[in-house]
Amino acid sequence: MNNYIIYKNDNDTITAISSPLGIGAISIIRISGDKSIKIIKKIFVNKTKKIYKEKINLGIIKYNKEIIDKVIIIYFKNPNSYTGEDLVEIYCHGSIYIQNKIIKIIIKNGGRLAKKGEFTYRAYFNKKITLLEAESVLDTIKCENKIEHKIAINNLIKNRLYKVLLKIQKIILNILSYIEVKLDFIEENINISSKKIYNKILYVEKKLKKLINSFKISYIIKKGLYISIIGPVNSGKSTLMNTLINEDKSIISNIPGTTRDIVEGNILINNFKFYLFDTAGIRKSRSNIEKIGIKKTFKNIDKSNIIFYVFDYNLLKKNIKKFKKKIINKFFKKDFLLIANKIDLNNNLKKKKLKIRKIKIKKNIYNIIFISAKKKIGIKNIIDYLKRKIPNKRIQNNILINNIRHYEELRQTLKYIKKIKKDYLKQKSLEFISIDLRRSLKFLYNIHGQNFDNNDVLKNIFTKFCIGK
Ligand SMILES: Nc1nc2c(ncn2[C@@H]2O[C@H](COP(=O)(O)OP(=O)(O)OP(=O)(O)O)[C@@H](O)[C@H]2O)c(=O)[nH]1
Ligand SMILES: [Mg+2]
The missing domain is CATH 3.30.1360.120 (Probable tRNA modification gtpase trme; domain 1)
Structure with a gap:
């Protein structure tokens, strides 16, 4: 503290x-x-x-x-x-x-x-006020949009996070009390099955994980999502970027290797911000400047949430092969959308081909959307795809962690809970488990700023188990 x-x-x-x-x-x-x-x-x-x-x-x-x-x-x-x-x-x-x-x-x-x-x-x-409320005062002062406002008010007035923390805390205290009693008063007959305790540990783990994961969501809500537009040279990346942001921002030309520096733009969909990064086309280049551009492209993939892989529809097979070989291996975990562009050049293309197709590459399923960036065909499918990435109302109503300090304390708490789970399964010494339970509680208490007090355990023991009646 x-x-x-x-x-x-x-x-x-x-x-x-x-x-x-x-x-x-x-x-x-x-x-x-x-x-x-x-x-x-x-x-x-x-x-x-x-x-x-x-x-x-x-x-x-x-x-x-x-x-x-x-x-x-x-x-x-x-x-x-x-x-x-x-x-x-x-x-x-x-x-x-x-x-x-x-x-x-x-x-x-x-x-x-x-x-x-x-x-x-x-x-x-x-x-x-608790430490949590103090922090939400700052959040309330700084909130810039509806969602940030909601998170701040949830904590400042409704105390929602505090209530959840108290609930988790209480369960950990119960487990601890049970274990302490087992250690100190072996002769007492306590009717709690090991299975019940184990389930309590699992429950705490689940709750903590949910809170921890919510940090990522609240970060996205605050900052928006980042999209890299990548692909082979001349595939129409810059044209797509300009179409999406509805602005003539990125230079378009039929000379391969036009874009070198990363060009940024952004769009609002349902009041949610997406940042777009038009990048240098990927190819083996002799030009040093272009090489630097391609390096930047790969760096940008790393920090993006979504990657649009744009390629010429008329070279579909070749490009999918390239995607498999050069991109997927490097960025297996990333969220890719394949975009087959320039469908207007293909007279045989029937309307039904505009539907989103799915392909499986190494156990992962990828969507392919068919468009013409130049003629603005199929763009709605991209927008619909992006809409699905926006954290929905239900998620927004959850308790969201938006403070890195809370996030770190929760991660520490979870670290011990995971250890306790393992040790409990292995029937390790209850004494060690009790020490780790106390450690986990200490981190949890840090969040709202109250001190972990041994009396809490004792109170719990005496009220729950009625020892020495
Ligand atoms: N017919 C047709 N041409 C397109 C389409 N999209 C882009 N083009 C053309 O393809 C050429 C390359 O477009 P760009 O948007 O500059 O391509 P890029 O992928 O950014 O290229 P680099 O920056 O060089 O990697 C230009 O001549 C565009 O007009 C499309 O949907 N249909
Ligand atoms: Mg370009």
Whole structure:
């Protein structure tokens, strides 16, 4: 836990501008700590000469006989405030001069400038919020779209992740309690079968895996999907790119090896972003510059989620052979879509051939879509294919991990759970298993920031198993 604590627990009264920096109609300045109200009484003047808590108090900020601004203040008495301390919010006019002046006056009267995130840290320290909630405050501030907003609100208000973590935690605690009892009170007759415990371990493993996998999904939701357009020279990659983004961006010519640098574009499908990368055609090249381009193509495949392999339909067999030999071996795990282009050049092509075809290469099934990038035929099939790659509503409603710290802690938890599963099957010493269970719990507790307490195990033992009644 110490890794995350960067503040000293001092008793300072802290202050900062809580609204965005710059000019605005209104600006909010916060003061939190024991001295908040003392400071305010020195600088705030109003008719009633009283400051009511949790009410609007209208007055002026005056210091050294100089009137600074007409303001509203709200006083939240501890512990009923965001930080859990005495907290005052000053709503002043949004001039940068006024904001700075008020801050200076507060500091002169005994406040100190808050460090980044210190108000929320105090809220966490005073147990007003969990670490998870603190992080979701940041997510809420930073959210840019509907899905990010949903993830943030799910944690900030509904506490969904926290509830799932508590559930997993409880099961691990149960397993641990059972094992501890077995170790300490062998004579007690406890009616839990080994199978039941094993199933509990499996259940925890499944839940953890689901959460961990959701990190990838939330990453995709946030960042979109990356598509590399690759294939032999002159196959129409740049034409397809321009058709998809509906812009004349990439240079098109009938000279093989036109594209060398990677050209980027993007499209929105159902409000979801796809990034497209048009790359240098793959061939054995003598030109050094083209060779560099081809190297870049291969690098780009690595970082893409989806690869379009574009080739000339009229050379279908030859190109599929090339794909098998040169591409698949290198990038076996990648998600490829084969795109047979230039079907307009083939007079014999019947309409039914436009249907998506499937081929099997080394146990993997690949789709082939038939198009003319130039004449814009068959493009809808590509769009439909991409639509299926967008995380759907059902997935979006799941609890999604979107924070790398949570992801790492969960992975550590899972690492121990997997070990415990193996050891339990092999009937290894319960003592070791108990140690690993505690380790797994420690990582889980790190996520919401509470400390793993041995009392939790004891409480569980005494309430569940009624020992020493
Ligand atoms: N008839 C026809 N010609 C096409 C089609 N798509 C592309 N072309 C032509 O094929 C040639 C090559 O097109 P590009 O889009 O530059 O091909 P590329 O794969 O990007 O080529 P490199 O960048 O050199 O690897 C151009 O003359 C295009 O007009 C198509 O669907 N039908
Ligand atoms: Mg090109």
